[in-house]
Amino acid sequence: MSTNNDQIKQRNLNRYNMLCDIFYNGPKRRTQIAEKLSIRKSSITSIAEELIRQNWLTNIDTAHPRSPLCFNKKKCCLALSHETTKLRAGLYTLDGKLFKTSKVSLHKNMTYDDFLYETNLLCSQILHKSKSKALMVGIALPGIIDSTNNNVLHSASAPQLSHKNLGDDLSHILKLPCLIENDVRASLMGALWFEPKWHNLQNAIYIDITEGVSTALLVNGTLHKGFNNAAGEIGHIKAGDQNRKCHCGKIDCLETYISIPALAKTVELNGFFSIDELIQKLQPQQLENGLNSLANILRPLIAAIDPEIILLGNQEPNFYKLCMPILKKLLKTNINLEIVSDSNSSALTGIASKILNAIFANTHQLLH
Numbered sequence: 001m002s003t004n005n006d007q008i009k010q011r012n013l014n015r016y017n018m019l020c021d022i023f024y025n026g027p028k029r030r031t032q033i034a035e036k037l038s039i040r041k042s043s044i045t046s047i048a049e050e051l052i053r054q055n056w057l058t059n060i061d062t063a064h065p066r067s068p069l070c071f072n073k074k075k076c077c078l079a080l081s082h083e084t085t086k087l088r089a090g091l092y093t094l095d096g097k098l099f100k101t102s103k104v105s106l107h108k109n110m111t112y113d114d115f116l117y118e119t120n121l122l123c124s125q126i127l128h129k130s131k132s133k134a135l136m137v138g139i140a141l142p143g144i145i146d147s148t149n150n151n152v153l154h155s156a157s158a159p160q161l162s163h164k165n166l167g168d169d170l171s172h173i174l175k176l177p178c179l180i181e182n183d184v185r186a187s188l189m190g191a192l193w194f195e196p197k198w199h200n201l202q203n204a205i206y207i208d209i210t211e212g213v214s215t216a217l218l219v220n221g222t223l224h225k226g227f228n229n230a231a232g233e234i235g236h237i238k239a240g241d242q243n244r245k246c247h248c249g250k251i252d253c254l255e256t257y258i259s260i261p262a263l264a265k266t267v268e269l270n271g272f273f274s275i276d277e278l279i280q281k282l283q284p285q286q287l288e289n290g291l292n293s294l295a296n297i298l299r300p301l302i303a304a305i306d307p308e309i310i311l312l313g314n315q316e317p318n319f320y321k322l323c324m325p326i327l328k329k330l331l332k333t334n335i336n337l338e339i340v341s342d343s344n345s346s347a348l349t350g351i352a353s354k355i356l357n358a359i360f361a362n363t364h365q366l367l368h
């Protein structure tokens, strides 16, 4: 006999599958959803009624209560991405379309309170301009993130956020449920959520080479976080013996051999430069030397994970296109390497996917 609890679980699962069906396949009639998901039509009708009442779903033709169901465009999710010198904000509809962006510069010396103030201002302005209502907010940022407890355990590039309960503080200020996630893990989640061919990936390594170098790991269909939430953080592993000083205080970290700043240093590019300038100056051998340090650390990781694919981050597609064949040659592997294609910031898209997943799964008991 099924208990009340089982029934709630089953209803939540049906609700999740129904929302995913509309998300991936567009507006659908109740009968079509019931057939596709093998769920009784009465259950679909009842869930649809609830979601319409909560203003998440609406009938395409509001005059016809049995017309196909689609997402209500007035509800959205608010995604934030902490990048080196800026905080980027994006509003996504519940069907995953980015419809408004904004950003604010971040200063090196800003305090935690300054950061919360700027974030609040950015969020209030973007929501005010769009006239839409956010159901949830999420922020992706570099560093060691305990996403279960909403804590930033350590962030070298945003030290003022270290040891802070950022998720709860933002939730309090913005009066919205808030999720936080490491930027590279968020990027991997975004690739899995938005790219249909990767939906069912079980084991994958996602590599991100930007200001630093880091990986996110998918093991048996789950994001692998590790004991200290630091799984995949390869940037500060010793990777050479050229006595290169790392900003973390250690010597010869992988980031001092392969990262955008490390490569810029190799070709003596100072100050502000574009990635295309770097690509032009960089000799193939110089890039190969850097990637060789990365390959040395990836090989045992590949042996441990046994991935079906290695994904390369997308922030700078031209740079990754250059890296891909060299890395493949150095790894001497038959594993497929692919660049994640995303015209937006992958971390922003990634945190949006985490929010959508939480909204669909109804894990945060949202107010409507």
Ligand SMILES: [Zn+2]
Binding pocket: 235, 236, 246, 247, 248, 249, 250, 253, 255
């Ligand atoms: Zn280091």
